[in-house]
Amino acid sequence: MTPLVLYLHFMVYGFLCFGGGYMLIPFITADLVHGGFLSAADFANLSSIAQITPGPIGLNTATYVGFLQSGFTGALFASLGLVTPAFLLVISALKLLKRYEHTVFIKGFLAGMKPASLGFTCAALLIFAGMSLFTGALPLGKWLKGEMTGVGIRWGAIPIIVLAVILLKKSKLPFPLVLGICAVCGAFLLK
Amino acid sequence: MDGLQEEKIIVPEKNWRLDLVLFLSFLKIASITVGGGYAILAAAREEFICRRRWLSDDDFSEMMTVIITVPGLLAINSAIYLGWKLHRFSGALTAALGALLPSVTVIMLIAAGLSAITGFLQNPFVQGAFKGILCGIIAMIGLTVIKMGKSNLKSIFDWCMILICILGIAAWHWNPAILIAGAIAAGILKVSLGKRGAAQ
Numbered sequence: 376m377t378p379l380v381l382y383l384h385f386m387v388y389g390f391l392c393f394g395g396g397y398m399l400i401p402f403i404t405a406d407l408v409h410g411g412f413l414s415a416a417d418f419a420n421l422s423s424i425a426q427i428t429p430g431p432i433g434l435n436t437a438t439y440v441g442f443l444q445s446g447f448t449g450a451l452f453a454s455l456g457l458v459t460p461a462f463l464l465v466i467s468a469l470k471l472l473k474r475y476e477h478t479v480f481i482k483g484f485l486a487g488m489k490p491a492s493l494g495f496t497c498a499a500l501l502i503f504a505g506m507s508l509f510t511g512a513l514p515l516g517k518w519l520k521g522e523m524t525g526v527g528i529r530w531g532a533i534p535i536i537v538l539a540v541i542l543l544k545k546s547k548l549p550f551p552l553v554l555g556i557c558a559v560c561g562a563f564l565l566k
Numbered sequence: 567m568d569g570l571q572e573e574k575i576i577v578p579e580k581n582w583r584l585d586l587v588l589f590l591s592f593l594k595i596a597s598i599t600v601g602g603g604y605a606i607l608a609a610a611r612e613e614f615i616c617r618r619r620w621l622s623d624d625d626f627s628e629m630m631t632v633i634i635t636v637p638g639l640l641a642i643n644s645a646i647y648l649g650w651k652l653h654r655f656s657g658a659l660t661a662a663l664g665a666l667l668p669s670v671t672v673i674m675l676i677a678a679g680l681s682a683i684t685g686f687l688q689n690p691f692v693q694g695a696f697k698g699i700l701c702g703i704i705a706m707i708g709l710t711v712i713k714m715g716k717s718n719l720k721s722i723f724d725w726c727m728i729l730i731c732i733l734g735i736a737a738w739h740w741n742p743a744i745l746i747a748g749a750i751a752a753g754i755l756k757v758s759l760g761k762r763g764a765a766q
Contacts (some may be wrong), residue, residue: 393637393743419671424676427687427696430669431641432602438670442677450674458662461638465646468632468657478642481756486630487753490724491745493714494731495634500707501736506601507700515737532701539705543612549670550612551598553701 376412378452383457385437390464392433413440433457450520505563508532531564576619584653585660592645592664600699603640607633607667608706610644620652626713635746641665723756 376384407413413421417439425435434454441453454455475481505512510527535557542553578584591613596703599605605608607630614620621629629651642662649661676683686692719725725747 403730418581490727491749498735535701557702
């Protein structure tokens with residue numbers, strides 16, 4: 376694919392990924408595999424590295440696919456394509472929010488989305504816990520159906536979380552340093 | 567002490583230095599957080615609200631509603647939102663570039679076949695360190711949720727909404743777009759019913 380096609384292709388994804396990219400990443404990658412842009416082996420490789428590399432996970436996918444398709448420019452155009460819609464949408468949303476501040480629609484939007492966005496964040500918390508504190512994703516769906524499947528706990532994670540909470544709340548340490556301390560503790564306690 | 571400093575918002579000077587600070591802050595946030603969107607969100611709160619005090623927690627919860635509703639990556643959406651709020655277009659552009667750069671660089675190196683990096687990432691100590699960072703991120707997100715929850719969860723409606731969203735995503739794996747549409751519709755219904763009740 377030429378860089379321009381990559382740009383347009385990923386721009387469409389940019390318009391489609393609701394709920395913050397990474398919930399729809401499996402869908403997007405499956406679509407790319409289906410369309411023949413990504414081999415199944417590359418896909419498996421990608422999902423494992425995207426989780427543990429820094430930065431937005433959706434962007435990692437775009438860069439990886441773009442690079443495989445047409446090198447450096449491909450990677451650049453695919454990533455830029457993914458973020459272009461965000462510029463249009465976020466800035467127009469900000470303007471609409473200000474202009475129609477006092478209407479029922481905006482008030483209702485905020486009334487509904489404020490608790491909902493907290494719910495999304497709590498769900499993300501559970502996903503993160505499944506990758507560190509527990510040995511796998513929490514089988515919430517099964518628990519609700521009454522099936523008692525257990526999940527392993529990494530005991531070493533608990534003191535790290537407690538330490539991080541204390542450092543973030545009580546000390547004046549900047550958060551990168553706190554995360555650094557967590558990384559060092561993790562290297563020994565969670566390896 | 568927390569309560570005293572909470573209300574004080576610092577308005578940064580609007581010049582090219584602000585753009586540079588936005589770029590470097592997002593570059594820093596995106597390079598040290600693993601796990602994507604929500605991790606970056608909690609880090610951005612730590613940086614811009616707790617440390618620099620450029621925005622209030624109220625602004626932050628409004629930002630959450632917008633960037634989750636609008637399609638796109640949370641990290642990039644929040645960079646654009648904060649950048650635009652603080653310094654219009656140039657702020658949005660530099661913040662987004664800062665958020666973009668780390669993952670583009672790292673993934674490009676991996677895709678280019680630098681097997682040294684893949685080997686490094688698979689080292690058990692490195693994997694342990696990543697899990698350690700995730701623990702720190704859990705602490706950051708947890709503190710954010712508690713703080714936001716205190717001011718935003720006031721009625722049974724709010725509690726139902728948060729519970730449905732948690733289960734909808736973590737247990738039933740619903741499409742987030744459906745949850746978002748439902749939340750907005752329920753919110754509009756609630757506000758318009760409340761208005762009618764008040765008028766009578």
